[in-house]
Amino acid sequence: MTTLEDLSDLSDAELVIRLAQGQTPPLDTLVQRHYAPLLGYLTRVLADRPTAEDLAQETLLQVLRRSTTYRPDRSFKPWLYAIATNLARDFYRLAENRNVTDQELDEWVPEPRAGLETARIEGDDAEHIRRALNQLSLGLRSVIILRYYADLTVPEIAAALELPPDTVKSRLHTASRRLEAALRPLTVGGVPC
């Protein structure tokens, strides 16, 4: 009988292969490893904690259901975040009743979902960065969150979002500059305005 301790040494790909073979213990390890960053990604992209919780769980359910189609030569994290991103896109399509392509959705800036607590806010800076991120289009927002919060590399983001790596770099640059610009007036001369 395989113990949880044994599984912690396995790679994500090995865990998914075991999942595909009908083993359930790898589920716990995958959830422990990936639920929190996944929830962080979806919370920041959607700006809606309850929906993010639902979609994070649905993403992991999809991993379970699609485990037999997983190709071990493909990195797990891009696959995971590709599923999550597609679910987030579908959510926006349904919520906004917008029948649009992925590209059009990437260029869209959703209205902030009022009255919904998104995260634990630690002071003004966190509130400012949240507001600044919400002003970015979905495409820019996804890229910057995957890079800096979910800790994906540029090639991994490119694989997850099905974009060329150069586009990812360009989006990272644009998004960072916009965030920086959005934060700049708040700290002119070191004094918050």
Place this chain on the structure above:
Amino acid sequence: MLTPESRRERFVRLLTEDLDEGEGVDRLAGALATWKVEVRSDEVERVADRLREEAGTLSPIVRSLRRDRDRPSTILAAWLALVASQMRFAGPAFWLASLGLSALGAMILIQAPTVPLTIALWLLAPLLALLGVQALFRGSRARVVELELACPPSPTRLAVARLFVVLGYDMLMLKGVSLALAWLGPAASVDRLVGHY
């Protein structure tokens, strides 16, 4: 768990890697580091429970197939089971008609030894092949192709399994006919017959 300072350092490192100019990196990293999404341990447990529950809803057949599918013995057994299932698919008409044709060929050779062997084979072999092809693609005539496409084995595997059944049956049957001829007629005829088949 990363401390606020190490979070900030990590953001600085990543931003410096990605952006050409360093201006504003520190400020942006500081702001990014402040936004945390808290996840309670009971929440993680709840999600794990939900997934275990979902995994339990997979049918025993699917779980068994997934667990065993990579073992060599299972692959062979699964292949034989697939072939056996396709034997039922062929239908009694195929078995009887093929046997009848082969018997007819044998009778021609026995009753009319002057008939050249190749002519008998030219007449009968296409009919055997026709029966085999009909058995292989019976699904299209029976309007169950959609069902076959929805089966766990791929259409290619199904076709190969049926080919295995049809050719296997034909070869065994002809071998039997050859042995019968050997018992009834001169051994030279048998050699020629088996060689031609």
